[in-house]
Amino acid sequence: MNKNFFRKNLIIFLIPLLIPTLLLGSLSIAITQGYIKNQIAQNNTDLLNQTKSNIDLIFNEIDTLNIQFDYNSNIAFTLKNVLKEETIYSSDLINTDKICFFLNSFANSKPYIYSIHIYYENENGRFYTTNNGITNLNNYFDSSWYKNYLNHPSNEKLWIETRDVKQYDFEEKETKLITVYKRMALNNGVIVLNIKADYIQDLLNKSVTAPEQKIFILDGNNSEIISNKTSNNINNFDINELLKSNTNVIYSTSENKFLSKTIIHSDRFSWNYISIIPEDALYYVSIRLGKYTIILLLVSFILGLILTFYLTRKNYKQISNIISIIDSAKKNQTLPVINSNAKNEFSYIIENLITTFIEQDYLKVQLSERKYKLENMELIALQSQINPHFLYNTLHTIYWEVIKATGSNSKPIRMIENLSSILDYSLTTPCGKVSVGDEIRYTKTYLDIQMIRYADKFDVLWTYNKNVEPVHTIKLLIQPLVENSIYHGIKNKDGKGKIKIKILLKNNLLTLAIIDNGIGIDTQNLKNIRDKLNFDGEYSNHIGLFNTNKRLKLTYGDNYGLLINSKLGLGTVIYIKIPI
Structure with missing residues (x-):
């Protein structure tokens, strides 16, 4: 078994087998990563904003305390007197108990509050704290806040720090606090709010x-x-x-x-x-998907390897015959005789398909060559229908004989001169392309003849811009259509007719419209003309129309040709659109 053949088959089998798995895995990973990245980023932002709001709400309790103990003059006055005086009067004691009840209730209703200290500057070192009431800095376990208060810049009104306190000596572990300091604005003192750090940590853990x-x-x-x-x-x-x-x-x-x-x-x-x-x-899910994709790729590779080896070994003889046929065809040699005793239907079909394909390919080349020659010959034949060379020489001779006989530039002489120019134009490079400007000049020469023949029978209106004149197209494009309008539309019309010739260049397309107000065409005849234009029917009496349509299709393809619309008694429109 040929190793190169085996490797090629291996690639042929593995690519369809592995690529879908690889694409599916890669797309799954990419989509999952993109979704997770955007979702996690948004979730984290929302999470932190929610956490910030919750924590700000907790620490904003200091504002409530500040309103009560700084801006409430009655409470502030009572507590300051109690803290400054050695002796507490009964009236002050009653008010103090009310304040203590409020503060203790406030602190105990908030699970995150460890304690609250209210300090008005006094010489006794006294302050009020929740649960203990009025106490002294010297005999209270938590007094480090006071040193921090004294050492902190006086211009800063609100600050936060972390502290560790131990209420009893036998406690092994200190309690971590997050302490909020609010310096009073109307009184000399500070409000200290101690928040349990464990509570905030639990809040973060839940987030x-x-x-x-x-x-x-x-x-x-x-x-x-x-x-x-x-x-x-x-x-x-x-x-x-x-x-x-x-x-x-x-x-x-x-x-x-x-x-x-x-x-x-x-x-x-x-x-x-x-x-x-x-x-x-x-990206845990994406990583898992990546691992599964690699496993599937390995399994697919092993299965593909086994399948390739089996099929290559089984069909190598038949494939060798196919390669022999292809090599013989490339070298233009006679195709080798294939053993018809194929072992299976698959081998037989493949061998016959290859043989048929090569033979048909050769026939297609011959057919294309013949078709090209036929179309070229047909184009020349169609062109020659309106290009009889001998007429030009004859008319030229008649022209000079009439000049000699009359000695003047009469209408017949002008007609012969114009007709000679037309024949000369049509005989020059009959299969080549000409500019639209030449076509316009040639058609105007033709119209000069018809104007003499049909005096005051019709008027001609040209509508075009100068930019269309350099554009090249097939020869004898406009004149046959104008002639068709004259002979089949204007000639038999009662009264004076009108022909409008409109040329437009837009979006790399040249558009030509020949419009007349002649006798028009009835519905049945219009249908017959359209059918013959579409299916290359007989030319009948509209030879110029069908001739031009055929030349357009041969030159530009079957998608291009004439479009004709007409109403009996109103007139006819011939419409052409071709690429430049």
């Missing part, structure tokens, strides 16, 4: 939509405030590169993988919400 998704919240200094549980430390990433990158995909050298990122900004707290998803987790 995760993809495996290994990491969600970070960074403050204005790009320090991590909180993240979901699956997140690595944000320091593992280049923060500046992460924030400045204009692309949605970055490469993490620490994790050695590509990551898809989404970032939105919170103007209220100058925070950045960042979502990071590994590309391999994002």
Whole structure:
């Protein structure tokens, strides 16, 4: 078995077998990736916006507290007096209890609030805190907020930081808090809202939509405030590169993988919400599809290999005969005799089809050559119908004899001169193409003859632009159609007739219309003429019409020819459209 033949067959079998699988797999992967990429990007943006809204809603509780304890003068006055004075009067105590009840109720109704501190500057170091009431900085477990308040620039009214507190010494783990500071505008003091970091983290955990998704919240200094549980430390990433990158995909050298990122900004707290998803987790389905596609390609390749080997071995003898036939045909040798004792119908049919194909191919070449010669001969014959050469010489002789006899430029002399010009024009390169300008001049010469013959019988109106004159077309295109209008339309009309010749060049098409207001054609005769034009019928008495139509089709193809419309008693329109 020929190895080259086996390799060719292998390619022939494998391409139809593998390409659909490869295309289907590739398209599935591409469509899935495109859908996931757009969907995840939109989902991440929506997710971060929703997360930002939820967290902003939590931290905006500081505004409610600020209204009560800074802008409410009664509450502020009462608490300031209580914190400054050593002795608490009963009236102040009643008001303080009401304030304490409100603040404790407010804090206990919000599961995310760890504690609230209300501090008005006083020399006693006192402040109010939820659950403990009025207490002193020196004997309360959470006092680090006070140092942060003192050390913070006085021009900044609102800021947030993370802190760790331990209420009891026996606690092994500190409680992480996200603390919101609101400096009072009307009083010297601060409102401190301590939010449970675990609650915010749970909120982020519930927002995760993809495996290994990491969600970070960074403050204005790009320090991590909180993240979901699956997140690595944000320091593992280049923060500046992460924030400045204009692309949605970055490469993490620490994790050695590509990551898809989404970032939105919170103007209220100058925070950045960042979502990071590994590309391999994002395109998990696409990766699985890719693996399945490779497996299917391998299976298809093995099956194709086995099938190719079997069929090649089985049909090699028959294919060898076919190759022998083709080689003989290429070398113009006699086709070899094929053994008719084929082992199966498939081999027999293939061998006979190849033999028939080669013979028919040779016949087609001969037929095309003969058809070309016939059409060329027919074109010349049609042209010669209106090109009798001897008439030109005879008319030329008559012209000079009449000049000698009359000695003047009479109408007969002009008619003979014009007719000689027409014959001379038609005899020059009978099969070549001429310009539309020559056709117009030739037709006008012909019309001069007819105007003398049919004096005051008809008028001619030409409509064309100069740009049509250089265009080339077949010779004797316009004159036979004008002659047809005169003899079959105007001649038998009562009164004076009119012929309009309109030539237009547009969109690489030359359009010609011959319009007359002659006697017209009745419906049945018009149908007969159209049928003969379409099916190459006998010329009858419209020889110029049929001759021109045939020459147009031979020159430009069967799609081009004459179109004729007519109404009995109204006139006739002949319409031609040909390519330039």
